[in-house]
Amino acid sequence: MVRRLILFDIDGTLVDTMGAGLVSLRNGFFEAFPECRGREFPPLDLGGATDSGVARFLFDHFEVEHSTETRERFFRAYADDLSSRFLKSDEIKGHVLPGVTSLLEGLSRNERYEIALLTGNTMRGAFIKLERYGIDYHFKTGGFGDDHADRNRLGSVALARMAEVHGEVFAPENTLVVGDTVKDIDCARAFGAKVLAVSTGGVSREVLEGATPDAFLTDLSNSEESLARIEMLF
Numbered sequence: 001m002v003r004r005l006i007l008f009d010i011d012g013t014l015v016d017t018m019g020a021g022l023v024s025l026r027n028g029f030f031e032a033f034p035e036c037r038g039r040e041f042p043p044l045d046l047g048g049a050t051d052s053g054v055a056r057f058l059f060d061h062f063e064v065e066h067s068t069e070t071r072e073r074f075f076r077a078y079a080d081d082l083s084s085r086f087l088k089s090d091e092i093k094g095h096v097l098p099g100v101t102s103l104l105e106g107l108s109r110n111e112r113y114e115i116a117l118l119t120g121n122t123m124r125g126a127f128i129k130l131e132r133y134g135i136d137y138h139f140k141t142g143g144f145g146d147d148h149a150d151r152n153r154l155g156s157v158a159l160a161r162m163a164e165v166h167g168e169v170f171a172p173e174n175t176l177v178v179g180d181t182v183k184d185i186d187c188a189r190a191f192g193a194k195v196l197a198v199s200t201g202g203v204s205r206e207v208l209e210g211a212t213p214d215a216f217l218t219d220l221s222n223s224e225e226s227l228a229r230i231e232m233l234f
C-alpha cells in the first residue's frame, strides 16, 4: 500500500483566528524592539506569507538588523504574546473551520494517509494556534515559516522532516497540499505535489481556479466529500 501525505496550511484552511496572529505580530515586534515603539506599524499582507518573510519586511521597514538573533527575538516575543492572549479565551475568538475536525479524524483513522503541516507560521506559532482550537494532536511535524522565508521551499522541508524525524519517505507525487491562497498552489507546484484549494480564507474561487489547482472545494464542511476528492487525486 502506497501511503499519501496530506500537508495542511493553517490560517484560512484549518482555522480562522480572526486576526489574532496579526495583533501578536505587532505586539511581539514592539516588545522585541522597544526602540521602534511609537512608530506606525505598516500594513501586512499575510495571506500565504511566511513569518520569516514578515520578519524580513518589518526589519527592512524599521531598519532593524537582520540576524538570527533578531529574528529569534521577534519570533519568541510574537509566540509569547499569541500564547498569553490565547489563554485569555474571552479575548480571542476564532474557530476551527467547518468540517475540518471530522476531516482530520477521518484522515487520521485511514492508514493510507499521513498528515502534516505546510504553513507560513513558525513551528511554535503553528502549534499554539492548533492547540488553542484543539486540533494540535493530529500533527507531529511539517514545514514552517521559520524554516525559510520563501514558501516555495517549505514543501521539501516538510518531506525531509518526515523522512529524518519520522523515518517515512514520501514522493512529491504522493503528496497533497491543502491551502487557501495562490501562494499555497504555487508552493505545491514548486516541489511537484498536488494541490487542493479551498476558498475559506477570503480568496475567491475565480482567483484560486485561475492558478489551476488539481481540485477546488468552496470549503471542507462536508468531510465525506472532501475525503472523496482527496482519494480521487491519487
Ligand SMILES: [Mg+2]
Residues within 6 Å of the ligand: 009, 010, 011, 012, 013, 047, 048, 179, 180, 181, 201
Ligand atoms: Mg492560509
